[in-house]
Amino acid sequence: DQQVKQNSPSLSVQEGRISILNCDYTNSMFDYFLWYKKYPAEGPTFLISISSIKDKNEDGRFTVFLNKSAKHLSLHIVPSQPGDSAVYFCAASAGGSRLTFGEGTQLTVNP
Amino acid sequence: DVKVTQSSRYLVKRTGEKVFLECVQDMDHENMFWYRQDPGLGLRLIYFSYDVKMKEKGDIPEGYSVSREKKERFSLILESASTNQTSMYLCASRGDSSYEQYFGPGTRLTVT
Numbered sequence: 743d744q745q746v747k748q749n750s751p752s753l754s755v756q757e758g759r760i761s762i763l764n765c766d767y768t769n770s771m772f773d774y775f776l777w778y779k780k781y782p783a784e785g786p787t788f789l790i791s792i793s794s795i796k797d798k799n800e801d802g803r804f805t806v807f808l809n810k811s812a813k814h815l816s817l818h819i820v821p822s823q824p825g826d827s828a829v830y831f832c833a834a835s836a837g838g839s840r841l842t843f844g845e846g847t848q849l850t851v852n853p
Numbered sequence: 854d855v856k857v858t859q860s861s862r863y864l865v866k867r868t869g870e871k872v873f874l875e876c877v878q879d880m881d882h883e884n885m886f887w888y889r890q891d892p893g894l895g896l897r898l899i900y901f902s903y904d905v906k907m908k909e910k911g912d913i914p915e916g917y918s919v920s921r922e923k924k925e926r927f928s929l930i931l932e933s934a935s936t937n938q939t940s941m942y943l944c945a946s947r948g949d950s951s952y953e954q955y956f957g958p959g960t961r962l963t964v965t
Contacts, residue, residue: 785857791953
């Protein structure tokens with residue numbers, strides 16, 4: 743039972759344009775959400791997070807939106823840069839220690 | 854800066870061998886985790902530990918065991934390696950006051 747789903751395995755955008763990565767979840771107990779970025783042969787690194795009491799969180803070029811009624815979150819990257827090319831994972835917490843991760847989306851930003 | 858280190862970046866083992874993957878963190882974090890990453894499947898939790906000598910099964914514990922004798926060290930053990938355990942193994946740690954997990958660089962394990 744995949745509680746966190748990233749339905750797009752890959753996304754390709756032009757440098758300078760917006761990248762939008764999507765994530766859906768099914769567990770209504772999730773109350774905190776995180777995005778991680780992963781380069782090949784490296785561990786994931788934390789990017790940005792959002793609590794369920796908010797619907798938007800911004801950090802520089804990165805913005806995460808949360809739509810609780812639709813159980814959907816998205817990560818916007820504006821403007822996209824070639825160095826943003828990586829696999830992006832969304833993750834969710836229902837309190838407690840563990841995170842539940844999605845399958846990941848490979849973002850490619852073309853110069 | 855939080856540092857999570859893993860004992861090997863690449864490992865090749867034979868079927869049936871006992872395999873030890875070691876993870877060390879330097880931030881005095883209470884919680885430590887072992888994941889495996891496979892294409893199209895994301896990060897799946899194998900085991901986690903919230904305190905020394907404490908462990909909890911994750912989503913895919915079969916074929917694995919863990920050991921946490923010291924707070925900074927969390928070991929993953931493959932009792933008898935099989936080819937379907939060929940994967941990228943990632944260790945992570947987290948303090949009690951934060952949701953954010955910090956990851957090590959990963960160990961690419963190949964079982965032949």
